[in-house]
Amino acid sequence: MIFKYNSLVLAAGLAAGMIGSTSAASADTFGPMDTSGFVEIFGSHSDAIEDNSSGANDNYTGGGGGGSVNFWLSDSFTVQIDGNLNFFRNDPDNDTEHAIEMVVHSGWRDPERGYIGAFGGLISYGYAGADSDDSNQWVAGGEAAVYLDMITVFAQAGFMDTFNRAEGESFEDTYFVQGGVRYFATSNLKLEASGGFLNGDEYGDTPVDMPFWRAEAEYKPEDTRVSWFAAYEGYSEDEDGYEHTNHTVMGGLRIHFGQDTLMSFDRSGASQGFLNSRMLQMADDQ
Template sequence: MVRASGFVIFLLSSVQLAVAADIDGPLVGPQDAYEVPVEQASGGIAGYIEGSYGAGIDTPGDIDTDAWDLRGAVNFDAGAGMNLQVDLGYTRASYEDADTNSYDGALHGYYRNDLYAAGVFAQAARLDPGIGVDLNDYMGGIEAAYFLDTWTVHGAVGFGQASVSDFDDIDANHYMGALGVRIYATDNLRFDIDGKLDRLTEDNLDYDLRTLKLTANYRLETFPVTLFAGYKYTNEELSGLSASVSGDTSTIFGGLRFSYGSTTLRQEERLGPVWSNNRLSF
């Protein structure tokens, strides 16, 4: 029963946080009429700071949910194609009358040239659902991206462990897979399609979190600010012990991103932060 309770905590916590926008950071690549790569700068620093708000519009039991999200990322180009990206984030979510706080961070080390990027990542997240215990999640994995003139495709796979504090016997294996496409209508108008699957397994229990996110991004011509808004669909399922429980959540979100070290949305992706922090839920 103690083990099952840990997954119930997991399910309730992630429903709360499914309303927050998982705001992705950008990638890198080419640009000319024949899809020949654009020359890359080296030794630079570029990044962004962003804030967003998301609200559930269709939740299990019509529960009121919303969340505020503050995130930042910075990319260091060391030259010769070697890069280091650092992400930090904080989310404040409400689930009816309960509030949760979560903190996350990630480190990405990778190589990129004009056509692709590939590397490894390590990340950690901590969720405080306000019930006297914390959920901790640690993961590592690999990620890659492929760049053409008007679109970018990127993906990641990872493995880690999630645990509930004060319960030494509650440890779940965490498997993650993510795939996304970013499509440029202009240098400052981009549409993102992102999908992700998280699976946590512990003894005879499985928890699956499936998400699909659609985002429109527009960067102002005269000021380094990007406006973004979108829709996120989340499906959650807890199965095992000859039973299963599932639920769907629809969320709308919007926010502002302030960028530095780039002059357009496309350049921000291709010279600055490439990767997203593949944190659990949100």
């Protein structure tokens, strides 16, 4: 409950920061800013399809929100704070589920060249209203990005483990890597493709391999703070005696502050990504 409360406090702080920044001037450059970031809301629908005869076909309808704030502590050092909350319903079982993440990124950054740093945070997921405790995990790792004209190449590697397992359901001793490319057709039209791989133990001692992938398009009209995005993401979970593939489509909006264009957000704002907890909860539910 403390973790959920902290997530709500963070979300309120992000919203307050956005409102307080609406009158501040934003420079359409790739230079340091005191504060920049975004808040977002979205809806989603997922279908999990069994790849053998051992599992069930499930679908999930849900939504959520959250945001990120990026601070420049000096001309070459940044800190980014993320907070996200997801709710979704497993339609066949009529279970309401949630996934929460709070992550901090920090490192060296040059808006004309790239970024290299580290991240750490907490993840919590489980069933709303259930008697059992949530699965709570810590995560840490390293990340980097290279800025190449209208293209950004990024990569991330990390490790996560549990400090509170709900009925044996969580990822333990788990490593993951992911990377991708962002292409800016214009300074306010972003196309992104990414993918990765997760390897660890699930349900206490069951080995699991899980490739995952994502594609997103985001557009922000000129002279507005609001952008619209649509995304497709998925994963394929392979564990002993059971395989399934999950496909998710989602769409929503983001309200930005502190920079004028999507490209300047990428180079100078809150643009470090993370392995999403929504995927972990869906995989645990299967």
